[in-house]
Amino acid sequence: MAVVEPAAAVAQGSRRWRTAAVLSLLLLACGAVVAAPAQASAVYNNTTQSYGMQFDCGLFCGQDFKVASNDTWGWPGEAGTYRINDQPNGVGCEADDGQVGVPDHGYSVLRSTGPGAKDIVWDDYRADNSVTARGVNIVVSGLACTPLGARSRAHVRCTLPPRRAALVRRWFLTADRNHDGVIDRAEARRAIVADFRRIDVDRDGAVTLKDIGIDFRRIGRPPVVKPSLAYYFPFHKARGGSIRLVEFERAMVVRAGRMDRNRDGRYSWREVRAFYTQRFGRCRPVD
Numbered sequence: 001m002a003v004v005e006p007a008a009a010v011a012q013g014s015r016r017w018r019t020a021a022v023l024s025l026l027l028l029a030c031g032a033v034v035a036a037p038a039q040a041s042a043v044y045n046n047t048t049q050s051y052g053m054q055f056d057c058g059l060f061c062g063q064d065f066k067v068a069s070n071d072t073w074g075w076p077g078e079a080g081t082y083r084i085n086d087q088p089n090g091v092g093c094e095a096d097d098g099q100v101g102v103p104d105h106g107y108s109v110l111r112s113t114g115p116g117a118k119d120i121v122w123d124d125y126r127a128d129n130s131v132t133a134r135g136v137n138i139v140v141s142g143l144a145c146t147p148l149g150a151r152s153r154a155h156v157r158c159t160l161p162p163r164r165a166a167l168v169r170r171w172f173l174t175a176d177r178n179h180d181g182v183i184d185r186a187e188a189r190r191a192i193v194a195d196f197r198r199i200d201v202d203r204d205g206a207v208t209l210k211d212i213g214i215d216f217r218r219i220g221r222p223p224v225v226k227p228s229l230a231y232y233f234p235f236h237k238a239r240g241g242s243i244r245l246v247e248f249e250r251a252m253v254v255r256a257g258r259m260d261r262n263r264d265g266r267y268s269w270r271e272v273r274a275f276y277t278q279r280f281g282r283c284r285p286v287d
């Protein structure tokens, strides 16, 4: 066994202490990153009607859902962007670009201003319950905001509102890791994996009701979490209490397939912008 001289032992101890301190600081720093609060994107429908909604939480992440009267729907993880797209009710989207979709978005509350499905406003809140937008008007469906309902696309011109365009562009540039202007299959998969990790709030490799509960508590108005994962993730089809990456990826790849117009397995900015313009664009007639 090697004998350590007292002075050397002190120096060695000092080095160990410094190493331990550095490691502790690194762990603390990593912990701070891991513990950074994700924010649920939630919709509180405090109206007398149910509404169909479109939700997007990343370039290849999103789904459509319905939120019933006096009910709540939400998705764990960081901010998302959504719009009402409820053709049977004849409701379109908020009248201006609004605040929905900014990174600090927490939740929205829908309120009735009259008896009809179109008589609603919504208020947007950050996760700390401060208001980002109040009483944003809802536009009746039609050319103004819903190209999906446009009868003749040959006679309308649709564009993405600036804030949403900036958000989608940011998603695109993040996903395009090699900066060649196109997202290939590998880049798309990495983006989907990153989205999955954001919604797997407790990082146990599966998305469960626990993740939803944790994240909803982080916004100041936690709803009662329903005992059905399929309510929050309609693609899940009630097959058990957890969603693994493979299931999430399968669902999101199907969704992304609608984006790949020329079927080459890659996503250009033009294709991505067209997809999101269809979902979130504003249209006006052209001569």
Ligand SMILES: [Ca+2]
Residues within 6 Å of the ligand: 176, 177, 178, 179, 180, 181, 182, 183, 184, 187
């Ligand atoms: Ca690329």
Ligand SMILES: [Ca+2]
Residues within 6 Å of the ligand: 200, 201, 202, 203, 204, 205, 206, 207, 208, 211
């Ligand atoms: Ca989890």
Ligand SMILES: [Ca+2]
Residues within 6 Å of the ligand: 260, 261, 262, 263, 264, 265, 266, 267, 268, 271
């Ligand atoms: Ca393509």
